Amino acid sequence: MQVQLIRRTLLGLVLGLLLLSTVAMGSCSGKYQVLLGQLQQQAKIMQNTDMLLDPYIRIQGLDKLNHKEYCKERPGAFPGKDALRGLSRWGFLQTLNATLGLVLHRLAAFQQKVCNLTKDKDQDWKTLCQAELYIRGIRNNIFCLTRLLNLNGSSEVFAPTWAGPRTLPWPTPSPGAFNRKIDGCKFLQGYHRFMHSVGQVLGEWEEGPSRTRRHSPFWAPQGRAGRTRPSRRAKRPMPRGLLPP
């Protein structure tokens, strides 16, 4: 338990620094390798189930179940590695951004109300609440990398995220709270696997920003020339089979 706590603390420190490095600069780094390296590192950290799935399972009491059997990724919920490889860089980043937005939404819904009451006392809640900040950090790096690529001709840049007030509605309880718990578990399992794939794909991006993908240039085909300021409502390609929020 002690080791786990230290591990989490170290992870938190690393992620916090990564997030702060982005936020503190106030502006994006203009170095492709720096941004890519940060994203790779963030993806590597986020594929660890200590960050989300494990605390979620404990908070929900699913550790009393045989969660390894039940908590399997729902097929098609997140894009696979091959699907990610097939995307252009722009498409990849936008897919990643959209997916993380979805995760943030689910996470916010999960944390609502109860999080404020208990998170100060429970380490799992603290971890979950911190994970939200980390994901926002990843999205910021995505934004910066996209903008960097956009300087080379891309027309689509989506906005960075920020930790503003949550206004998303509480999920409808129609499936039953128990099913939602199981569903959340599967979702986070898929998320971690997805981040693993993201890390692998990003590992193949070692070359400079000028390299083009095999199918399409990294700047999007639906590029909107001349748009320099990102729009939060910009349409993002939704990964196939993603669950609705």
Next chain:
Amino acid sequence: MALFAVLQTTFLLVLLPLGTYQRKVSSEPLPLTPESLKVSINSTCQCLNLQWSVHNLPYHQELQIIVQIQISRIKTSNVVWVGNYSTTVKRNQVLHWSWESELPLECATHFVRIRSVMDDAKFPELKSWSKWSSWEEVDVQDSLGHDTFFLFPKDKLVEEGSNVTFCYISRSNQNNISCYLEGIQVHVEQLAPNVSTFHLSRVPFVRPKGTNIFCDVTQGEDPKGTILYVSKVLEELKDFSCETRDLKTLNCTWDPGSDTALEIQPSQSYTLFESFSQKKKVCKHRNWCTWQVSQDSQEMYHFTLMAENYLRKRTVHLVFKLTHRVRPMTPLNFFLENINSTNATMTWKVHPIGNSTFLCQVELHHDGQIIQNKVFMEMNGKYLLSEMEPDTHYLARVRCAYGNHFWKWSEWIGRKFTTLEAAPLAALDVWRNVKSVPGGYNVTLFWKPLSKFHANGKIRFYNIAVENLDKPSQFNLSILAPSNNTALILHKYSYQIRVTASNSMGTSPASVIVISGDLGDKDIEEERVKGTEDGFSLSWKPQSGDAIGYVVEWCDHPQDPLCGLQWKKLGPNTTSTVITSDAFRPGVRYNFRIYEVSTKWIASLLEKKTGYSQELAPSDNPKVAMGSLTSHSFTLSWKDYSTESQPGFIRGYYVYLKSRMEQCTSGFERTVLSDAPANCEHKIDNPEQKTFTVENLQPASSYEVFVTPYTSTSKGPNGTFTKVTTPDEYTHMLIRIILPMILCILFITIVCYFKIQWMKEKCYPDIPDPYKSSVLSLIKSKENTHLTIMNLKDCIPDAIEVVNKPEGSKTQPLGIGKSLTETEFTKPATYLYLLPTEENPSDPGPCVCFENFTYNQAASDLGSCGHIPVPPDAPPSQLGLLNSPENLLKTLEKDYTNTLGEISAGETSLNYVSQLASPMPGDKDSLPTDPPVPAQCSEYKMQMAVPLGRASSPPSEDSSLSSIALLDQGEHYR
């Protein structure tokens, strides 16, 4: 009006019987029969909602009725609940009633029917039950959907401690469905062919995300489950209170208790309602809320605080007068001024509340304790703190309350401060240790640090002024604090030493001590004292009447070199005291010296005491030496044993003796030593007696002995016994006899040894060795290599000339450098007879002369060896030629060396000279009168001259044999 009423009543009385009669006849439904019964389900609360109406009421006025309701489950005959519902009803009124089912309604078909009866004394004719309504069936299973498994209730919210019944509908034919509560399987009962239930009693709160209840339906599929949200019970509100600090705003607080928030239930809300003003406020915080005081000078307030969640409400009331709930704000501008060593002034201000006065409380703290406390009506916000100690840390603080009506004190405001230093108050407690050295003495001064109270600040240094009282002179020393001793070397004069302590503000009074030139060491006997856990109780007798005090001195660590000198000063009228110290340890001997201090400040030794705070058993046993062992006793000795170094006063010794005897020897008593068999014990009461003789022992017996000391506490440690075996009784006697005998023999032996030469010469003198003869050297010097000494082996003796040597003659070998003249011939050798060589040894044959030049040169010069064959029985006078000493001397006077040189090998041919030395009794100087008897006291020695030609040849076996044969022939002469 009254008439109308009477008429109406009369009319009704007439009509009612008529009506009753008509119903009986026409069989019409009774007027109270419920109609239009409708039943619906509320899944959230698991309620059956009933709705009906009573159309046939005979009267238009409101009537009191009782409705009886029957509820059946699965089939109408299975009535699970019957109850009455009392209400008022008017004609055509629709009535509602609800029933909460324990079993989730989705799991079973329910049937409901009702009937009613008038509950009004004015209509006794309607005092009978109406007919039952028809059974109304409620079944929602068809509307559940197409799933094969349903678990109910869905996500139910209950309070902690509730009982909850779950049921599931399984449309598949699965029989091995297991259900779990938080992973623990629960017992399931079958209610219907496809419906099963399980019951949970007194459910606890598990987590805000709810308690997981699930069933494994199909292998490999997700479990089917539901969440039971168990809310903590909303607690009663406690400690509800309101107060104001400025008469403008009320601040109400309470203890909120546990938070009852769940995923589906927010935290309990709090609402404040004031009755007089009818105002209401929803509080944003869990445990406090502010209320704006109205401007209309409302004095009384009646608050109701209500806490509420989905399951329960709690309320609490509070009524008060506003001015009775004033708690002033914390005073401000608090300062401490004019701080000196004992006084300080504190000032503050109070937030004004109208024209009210304030009650203030001042506290002064030191070391966490209140040392001053004052409450007074605040006038000018100032207070003088006095009677403080110099150089001391304090905390001063103040708080105030509303003066018109005390409600609560404000918070404290205060500050820590330190008073200034002052000169030390008291003289140091000084003592000395004086050691005489040649020409003076070493004085070590010790002093105890002043207490904080007396020091009045930090002591910087100690001043020592030494004044010679005999020869007016003085010198001063200054010792830096925190040192507490110093050493002085003084001459053999009297000195007065004054010691003071100084801090930044001044010097303490002097402590005076006088060292006398005459130490006056007296030989005072040490007295033993018995210590206790409380210390040593010491008393003494005053020596002189003018003592100004006494000092008891001791060492806390007497075994350490530094010893830790301690002292205690006592007044002049004190003759006893108790010495206590945390350093006192059991088993350590402490020595106390009591000094009397005279009016001249001179301390003289009065008494010595020694003792143990607690005596222990001896730490070791003496090493016992054994001595004076006899057959009946032995002595034990342990004189090296030190009694001073023991952890208790040695009171004596126990001597233990083990033997095979059943009875102990006298002086011993039988006892049992720990971990040992029975022993004989003897107790020695005198610790100085370190020898003991064990007596009355059995000879030749084995004993084991052991000596151990004892103190007032116990004996010494167990040790090993020393074995002693007493000797045999006769051994001693034998020694007395044999020893002198041995000594005598030894003496005789020594005497004999020293006389053996004499005996040898007397009894068997050595035959001179020709090889060592000086003649040889003479021969060699003349380089006559043809001359040599004859070897007997090489000779074939023809005859043996036996020379009878009288007793007492001394034959000495002729050594080199010793002349023949020096050879003493007290008696001439006697020739007994000459043996024939071979033919007949018994017959005297022709004489063959044997010549020994070494011995008998003169004789040989007499011609034909000068030997006269004589018969064996010839008288000794016939041998007189050679027996005369004079003749012999004459012969010897010739130069025998020349003679030797002149003898050629051919001339000498074969010559034997045989000599018999025979000690003869009688005077050496007188010739023997008896003929020589060869067999008696004769020794045969031969010296031979060997012919030159045969000298170098090895001796033949024959010659040897011949020689042996000759000897054999003559053996009877020996």
